[in-house]
Amino acid sequence: MTRYLVVNADDFGYAAGVNAGIIAAHEQGVVLSTSLMVDMPRAAEAAALAKHYPGLGVGLHFTATDQTGPLLDLMDVAAVAKELLRQYQRCTELLGRLPTHLDSHHHVHLRKELKPFFIEWAGERGLHLRDGGVSLYNGGFYGQWYDEEWIPHHAPEFISLNNLEKLLDALPEGVTELACHPAYVTPDLESSYAAEREIELATLLNPRLLEVLRELNIIVINFTHLPTIEEQKYVAA
Numbered sequence: 460m461t462r463y464l465v466v467n468a469d470d471f472g473y474a475a476g477v478n479a480g481i482i483a484a485h486e487q488g489v490v491l492s493t494s495l496m497v498d499m500p501r502a503a504e505a506a507a508l509a510k511h512y513p514g515l516g517v518g519l520h521f522t523a524t525d526q527t528g529p530l531l532d533l534m535d536v537a538a539v540a541k542e543l544l545r546q547y548q549r550c551t552e553l554l555g556r557l558p559t560h561l562d563s564h565h566h567v568h569l570r571k572e573l574k575p576f577f578i579e580w581a582g583e584r585g586l587h588l589r590d591g592g593v594s595l596y597n598g599g600f601y602g603q604w605y606d607e608e609w610i611p612h613h614a615p616e617f618i619s620l621n622n623l624e625k626l627l628d629a630l631p632e633g634v635t636e637l638a639c640h641p642a643y644v645t646p647d648l649e650s651s652y653a654a655e656r657e658i659e660l661a662t663l664l665n666p667r668l669l670e671v672l673r674e675l676n677i678i679v680i681n682f683t684h685l686p687t688i689e690e691q692k693y694v695a696a
Contacts, residue, residue, distance in 0.1 A: 462677045463634040463688060464627070465594065466663075467492040468641055469520055469562070471509075472502035476645030480656065482508055484641045484663040485515050489672075492636075492681040494520035494562050497549040500647070506553035516681030518560035518586070519550040523567050526651060533567060536576050543580065560682040562589035587682040594634035594685075599626050601638070602655030611651060618659045624671050634680075634688065639663065 468481040471493040478501055484490035495505055495517055509517045521543055523530050531538050550558050561581050562568065568577040569590060581588035590596040602618040603611040616622060626637070641663050642648065642656035650656075662668070672679060680688075 462630050462632055462675070463684075464630065464672070464677050464679050465492050465634065465636045465681055466490045466639060466679060467494060467518075467560075467562070467589075467636055468639050469494050469564075470640055470642075471495045471517065471520070472497065472499040472505035473650075474499075474642065474645055474648040475501055475504070476643035476648050477501070477640075477656070478505045478508060479645075480642035480660045481505075482512065482515075483643075484639075484660060485512055487664050487669075489663050489668060489679060490515075490639065490641065491679055492516040492518070492559070494518045494560070495550055495553070495558070496520045496522050496564070497546050497553060498522060503553060506555075509554060514681075516559040516683050517554055518562065518682065519547055519558045521546055521561065521563040521568065523563070524565045533570060534572060536573065539573060540576065540580070543577075547584075557584075558586065560587040560589070566590075587685060589636060594636050595631065597626060597630075597635050597637045599637075600659070601640075602658060603652060613655070615655065615658050618655060618662055620662050620665050620667060623662055623668070627671060627675055627677060630675075630677065634685065 466489050468490045470477050471481055472495050481493050491514060509515055531542060577588055578591050587593055600618055600623055602614055604614050605611055639659055640656050641660035644653050644657055
């Protein structure tokens with residue numbers, strides 16, 4: 460079975476440098492998927508950019524938390540459902556088309572009290588859900604680690620080309636989603652994960668990366684290709 464890879468850039472719309480970094484990584488041919496934060500100041504700019512790049516799949520990066528904590532009661536499924544629908548509709552409005560997939564800021568959709576709801580909600584709309592069972596999720600390309608008190612520590616070695624090669628070499632058969640956060644650091648980027656984004660971008664723009672993917676026979680796709688892959692499996696069976 461073939462190994463397929465979706466390199467998905469989170470936080471589209473978060474800042475000007477995030478938008479520019481994601482587009483640069485897309486133009487390089489590695490990032491074919493991204494997730495839009497619809498309420499951020501640069502969301503409209505991001506959606507406008509996406510219209511010039513039809514090969515870039517854009518999903519919804521549902522946001523119910525920020526750096527200070529939850530923005531709503533995450534134990535209230537009805538409240539989460541209402542907010543999710545609002546952001547989904549806003550995403551569709553901005554893009555002028557339906558989003559290709561669904562994930563969430565700080566992975567709130569994977570909380571045990573919310574995951575069943577998200578699986579059902581995404582399934583009803585034909586949306587791919589991150590770590591929802593269709594593809595494997597790999598979060599190993601991330602330049603920080605957290606200690607027992609949840610204090611972040613800088614770890615640029617995790618987002619080096621060498622480490623990314625190791626992650627790619629170990630990919631299983633089937634479809635894997637690899638999350639990333641490429642960006643240029645601009646004044647409007649207020650984040651505890653900032654300098655690391657430029658390191659990620661440099662790694663994703665390294666010409667050697669495309670060679671590695673070819674050598675490993677890994678096919679880079681976005682989530683719009685999943686039905687086609689499933690059809691190929693069916694025919695092969």
